[in-house]
Amino acid sequence: MKQKSLRLEEFLSDKKARRILSxxxxxxxxxxxxxxxxxxxxAEIHLHIEAxxxxxxxxxxxxxxxxxxMSDKDITALFSYDxxxxxIQAFLKVQDLFTCEDDxxxxxxxxxxxxxxxxxxxxxxxxxxxxxxxxxxxxxxMIKIFSKKIADIKAKHGITVKLILDVSRTFGCENAMKNxxxxxxxxxxDIIGIGLGGAEVKGPAADFAPVFERAFxxxxxxxxxxxxDVGPESMWDSINLLHAQRIGHGIAAYQDEKLMEELExxxxxxxxxxxxxxxxxxxxKSIAEHPIRQFFDRGMYVTVNTDDxxxxxxxxxxxxxxxxxxxxFSMEQIKLLILNxxxxxxxxxxxxxxxxNKVEKAFEExxx
Numbered sequence: 001m002k003q004k005s006l007r008l009e010e011f012l013s014d015k016k017a018r019r020i021l022s023x024x025x026x027x028x029x030x031x032x033x034x035x036x037x038x039x040x041x042x043a044e045i046h047l048h049i050e051a052x053x054x055x056x057x058x059x060x061x062x063x064x065x066x067x068x069x070m071s072d073k074d075i076t077a078l079f080s081y082d083x084x085x086x087x088i089q090a091f092l093k094v095q096d097l098f099t100c101e102d103d104x105x106x107x108x109x110x111x112x113x114x115x116x117x118x119x120x121x122x123x124x125x126x127x128x129x130x131x132x133x134x135x136x137x138x139x140x141x142m143i144k145i146f147s148k149k150i151a152d153i154k155a156k157h158g159i160t161v162k163l164i165l166d167v168s169r170t171f172g173c174e175n176a177m178k179n180x181x182x183x184x185x186x187x188x189x190d191i192i193g194i195g196l197g198g199a200e201v202k203g204p205a206a207d208f209a210p211v212f213e214r215a216f217x218x219x220x221x222x223x224x225x226x227x228x229d230v231g232p233e234s235m236w237d238s239i240n241l242l243h244a245q246r247i248g249h250g251i252a253a254y255q256d257e258k259l260m261e262e263l264e265x266x267x268x269x270x271x272x273x274x275x276x277x278x279x280x281x282x283x284x285k286s287i288a289e290h291p292i293r294q295f296f297d298r299g300m301y302v303t304v305n306t307d308d309x310x311x312x313x314x315x316x317x318x319x320x321x322x323x324x325x326x327x328x329f330s331m332e333q334i335k336l337l338i339l340n341x342x343x344x345x346x347x348x349x350x351x352x353x354x355x356x357n358k359v360e361k362a363f364e365e366x367x368x
Contacts, residue, residue: 029325030321030325033320033321033324034317034321036366037119037317037320037321037334038118038119038317039119039362040119040338040359040362040363041119041120041121041355041358041359041362042118042119042120042121042316042338042341043120043121043122043123043124043338043341043342043344043345043355044118044120044122044123044124044125044305044306044316044341045123045124045246045269045271045303045305045341045344045345046126046248046249046271046272046273046303046305046306046307047123047125047126047305047306047307047308047309048091048125048126048127048128048166048197048307048308049107049108049111049125049126049127049163050091050094050095050107050127050128051091051094051307051308051309051310051311052107052110052111052114052309052310053094053106053107053110053310054110054113054310055075055310057106057107057109057110058070058075058078058094058097060106061097061098061099061103061106062074062097064097064099064103065096065097065098065099078090078093078094079311082281083280083281083282084199084228084229084280084282085199087279087280087308087311088170088198088199090311091308091311092131092170095128095131095132096131096135098132098135098137099135100137101132101137101138101141101142101145102145104132104142104145104146104149105145105149108145108146108149108150108152108153109149111125111153111161112149112152112153112156112157112159114309114315115153115157115159115161116157116159117315118315118316118317120159120316121158121159121160121355122159122160122342122345122347122351122355123159123160123161123162124162124163124164124192124193124345124346125161125162125163125164126163126164126165126166126195126197127146127163127164127165127166127191128165128166128167128168128197129142129165129166129179129182130167130168130170130171130175130179133179139182139186140186143186143188143190143191146163146188146190146191147188147189147190150163150190160347161190162190162191162192162346162347163190163191163192164191164192164193164194164195164221164223165179165180165182165183165191165193165194165195166194166195166196166197167179167180167194167195167196167197167208167211168196168197168198168203169196169197169198169199169200169202169203169207169208170198170199170202170203172203172207173203173207173208173210173211176196176208176211177210177211177214179194180194180211180214180215183220184218192221192346193215193220193221193222193223193245193346194211194212194215194220194221194222194223195222195223195224195225195248196208196212196223196224196225196226196238196242197225197248198225199229200225200226200228200229200230200234201229201230204230204234204237205224205226205234205237205238205241205242206237206241208242209237209241209242212224212241212242212243212244213241213242213243215243216243221245221346222242222243222244222245223244223245223246223247223248223271224238224242224244224246224247224248225247225248225249226238226244226247226248226249226250226252227247227249227250227251227252227253228248228249228250228251228252228277228280228282229280229282230252231252231255231256232252232253232255232256232259234252235247235250235252235253235256235259236259239262239268244268245268245269245346246268246269246270246271246344247268247269247270247271248271248273249270249271249272249273249276249277250263250270250271250272251270251272251277251283251284251290251291251292252283253270253291253295253300254283254291254294254295260295260298260300263295263300263301264298264299264300267300267301268301269301269302269303269340269344270295270300270301270302270303271303271305271344272290272292272295272302272303272304272305273304273305273306273307273319274287274290274292274304274319274322274323274327275287275306275307275312275314275318275319275322276306276307276308276312277290278290279312286326287322287323287326287327288326288327290327292304292323292327293327293328293329296329296333296337301340301344302337302340303337303340303341303344304316304319304320304323304337304338304341305319305341306319320334320337320338323337331363331366332363335359335360335363338359339356339359339360342355342356342359343356
């Protein structure tokens with residue numbers, strides 16, 4: 001019995017050692033992955049700039065807004081949500097912390113840090129003006145700040161930032177049209193299109209057809225959040241009625257074979273946000289079962305994005321790591337996903353080719 005007991009102890013000890021070794025190996029693998037991907041230039045095309053402020057910035061804004069320190073209880077309350085609607089309410093609360101146009105400088109300072117940290121060299125990001133306009137902010141003052149900060153980021157790091165004006169479903173079609181008119185009345189080279197965001201259940205895509213029909217006639221780029229929290233019908237309407245050139249999220253497509261065939265045929269880019277999609281819990285519960293694997297394998301055009309990095313505690317590199325480690329995306333497939341983002345940009349073929357060549361070169365070094 002004593003001999004068997006010793007063997008059992010040895011077995012348990014070996015088992016524990018193997019588990020520890022496995023954890024260490026995975027940690028080392030992740031560190032190696034991060035180090036490599038940090039050197040690969042990337043583009044991100046589904047990112048809300050109001051969701052990049054750091055905790056330090058939120059505390060500064062909170063102090064300015066309420067004239068008191070932001071407590072741990074306040075922080076917990078702000079980030080206590082478990083579905084898309086709860087998140088949107090938290091998003092609006094963050095927007096409410098801003099007290100004047102100059103506060104938007106903080107957003108771009110944190111955006112700059114995020115882009116540099118992830119080696120994102122080109123970003124087309126959303127900005128939702130309505131909550132700020134309702135607080136009395138002046139649109140011309142806001143875009144003046146945007147342009148200055150964007151120029152600063154370009155001068156310091158060579159990073160290109162373009163904005164898409166996001167007309168939220170939350171405030172209805174009439175308000176969306178007002179936003180669109182501001183976009184047209186105050187042209188800005190840094191704002192390149194119009195987007196539709198917010199809770200799909202509260203604002204069906206079809207309701208916003210008048211706004212996007214006008215944008216289409218005016219030659220304005222259009223991006224629509226669809227298939228995130230509502231079924232394939234939202235995506236069909238976004239394509240047929242809103243003239244969407246990219247679909248934000250689009251994960252509901254897996255429920256409709258004809259829609260997947262259409263997306264495969266047209267190569268309409270999907271701005272997939274894996275961690276965000278898992279959080280909403282509507283269609284997927286884990287990265288491993290995320291339909292991005294199915295979409296990619298059948299040849300649909302998918303890109304990888306964070307959506308709201310602070311709210312979902314993620315980064316673009318982390319998104320790629322999750323796909324690599326939990327959804328079995330090979331390094332070659334990760335490369336293709338990165339190239340997809342560059343080729344989905346609303347920019348010239350020359351710029352796309354330049355960055356794609358740099359991505360290819362970075363991955364060639366991986367095999368040397």
